[in-house]
Amino acid sequence: MSGVLGIYGKNVEKISQMMYYGLYALQHRGQISTGIAINNNGFIDYYKDIGLVNEVYEEDDLKGLRGNISIGQVRYAFSDEGIDKKNIEPLVIGYKNGALGVAYDGSIANYCTLKEELEEKGSIFQTDLDSEVIANLIARAGKKDIVESVKLVLEGLEGSYALVLMTKDKLIAARDIYGIKPLSLGKIGDEYVVSSETCAFDTLGVDFVRDIEPGEMIVIDNNGIESIFKKKEARSFCAFESIYFARPDSVIDGRSIYLSRLNMGKTLFKEAPVHADIVIGAPDSGIIAAVGFSQASNIPYTIGLIKNKYVGRTFISPTKELREKGVRIKLNVLKENIKGQRVVLVDDSIVRGTTIKRTAQMLKEAGAKEVHIRIASPSVTHSCHLGMDTPSRENLIGANKTVEEIKKGIGVDSLYYLSLEGLLDSLGDRGFCTGCLTGVYPIGKDGKKCL
Ligand code: AMP
Numbered sequence: 001m002s003g004v005l006g007i008y009g010k011n012v013e014k015i016s017q018m019m020y021y022g023l024y025a026l027q028h029r030g031q032i033s034t035g036i037a038i039n040n041n042g043f044i045d046y047y048k049d050i051g052l053v054n055e056v057y058e059e060d061d062l063k064g065l066r067g068n069i070s071i072g073q074v075r076y077a078f079s080d081e082g083i084d085k086k087n088i089e090p091l092v093i094g095y096k097n098g099a100l101g102v103a104y105d106g107s108i109a110n111y112c113t114l115k116e117e118l119e120e121k122g123s124i125f126q127t128d129l130d131s132e133v134i135a136n137l138i139a140r141a142g143k144k145d146i147v148e149s150v151k152l153v154l155e156g157l158e159g160s161y162a163l164v165l166m167t168k169d170k171l172i173a174a175r176d177i178y179g180i181k182p183l184s185l186g187k188i189g190d191e192y193v194v195s196s197e198t199c200a201f202d203t204l205g206v207d208f209v210r211d212i213e214p215g216e217m218i219v220i221d222n223n224g225i226e227s228i229f230k231k232k233e234a235r236s237f238c239a240f241e242s243i244y245f246a247r248p249d250s251v252i253d254g255r256s257i258y259l260s261r262l263n264m265g266k267t268l269f270k271e272a273p274v275h276a277d278i279v280i281g282a283p284d285s286g287i288i289a290a291v292g293f294s295q296a297s298n299i300p301y302t303i304g305l306i307k308n309k310y311v312g313r314t315f316i317s318p319t320k321e322l323r324e325k326g327v328r329i330k331l332n333v334l335k336e337n338i339k340g341q342r343v344v345l346v347d348d349s350i351v352r353g354t355t356i357k358r359t360a361q362m363l364k365e366a367g368a369k370e371v372h373i374r375i376a377s378p379s380v381t382h383s384c385h386l387g388m389d390t391p392s393r394e395n396l397i398g399a400n401k402t403v404e405e406i407k408k409g410i411g412v413d414s415l416y417y418l419s420l421e422g423l424l425d426s427l428g429d430r431g432f433c434t435g436c437l438t439g440v441y442p443i444g445k446d447g448k449k450c451l
Pocket of ligand 1: 352
């Protein structure tokens with residue numbers, strides 16, 4: 001889970017500022033670290049660090065980054081890794097044919113196999129990044145033309161990726177053959193921008209051109225833009241991006257994330273109607289589906305929960321003693337709206353089950369007469385090996401308990417998850433990876449463990 005951005009520009013002065021604001025718009029895709037690399041006449045300079053976009057870059061750092069091609073990333077820390085400075089992207093390397101920068105979102109399913117093969121041949125690794133395997137493969141591909149090398153390397157990659165690469169004179173972007181990760185192309189004047197999500201285009205005043213197609217690689221240089229396709233598979237875009245991860249003001253593969261979530265809420269009401277006085281959404285990810293539920297049911301939508309806007313990455317978990325005292329650090333109830341009401345609480349998903357249990361308890365304590373939970377996705381039952389940081393199965397409540405058991409454990413009057421059919425109907429077609437909800441993934445796990 002990361003956000004990537006690339007710009008092929010003409011305006012050397014403003015490119016680092018554009019990168020900054022573009023990455024700012026993609027911040028929801030990763031909060032652990034960020035980096036910007038810029039090509040200046042074949043020399044790639046970069047600035048990267050642990051932290052949020054507005055914490056990492058000072059104005060002077062940005063002024064020092066000049067050039068006409070740039071790539072950048074915001075990175076999410078996977079739950080099984082610590083915060084490690086060596087793992088900040090973009091990765092910048094020098095090889096026989098010059099400098100190369102790589103920024104990546106996704107997960108290579110055959111990472112350990114490829115890494116081991118490279119190590120056998122003498123490659124040395126300094127990071128745990130998938131992009132370092134990609135960079136090594138490109139450097140060893142042995143083709144004079146970088147485009148040919150990248151093409152060859154992509155043929156051997158299994159897994160999900162949205163990839164942006166920069167050489168001395170080219171910006172290259174590629175999306176995996178299933179289109180599991182999002183990647184779009186935009187244009188402003190003569191300048192091209194590629195971004196994980198279109199919300200960054202809106203921020204930058206860039207016109208959306210089109211999505212990069214599943215399996216497509218585009219090469220942008222002084223001659224313009226060239227599109228290179230490799231083998232095409234049935235599209236399998238990550239459903240969890242639509243459910244939770246992507247920003248609602250983004251449009252991915254022609255589908256508005258906002259409208260998808262609104263539809264999920266409407267379908268949820270059709271599947272599991274309930275008599276109630278108010279509908280509320282769990283901030284922030286359940287709110288749009290809650291509005292959809294309200295529109296379909298004619299039950300008024302209102303604000304029931306207030307989120308502390310400043311709880312962020314550096315959030316210190318409360319001690320057991322404080323938790324037992326019931327500290328409400330992230331969320332609090334708006335008692336004026338809840339007391340004496342039959343409440344429908346809509347949330348996007350249940351993963352471990354801790355958030356919904358606490359929220360439901362708070363609603364009851366605030367005097368809700370009834371609490372009905374409606375979840376705008378099917379139960380999350382499988383861990384994802386394709387780049388979504390879903391916990392392992394033993395920590396997924398949906399993998400270990402029935403809906404009835406979960407309902408009893410949370411202590412609510414009713415609980416309903418959107419059906420898989422209902423989800424796909426709301427999304428508009430069947431071209432989605434639903435692996436975390438069904439266990440069926442387009443690409444299997446390469447069972448190999450890295451040594
Ligand atoms: P829980 O069931 O306590 O694990 O929390 C689930 C809630 O966390 C969902 O309603 C989402 O809004 C949010 N969520 C889902 N997946 C993730 C994730 N990979 N990382 C952080 N939050 C998530």
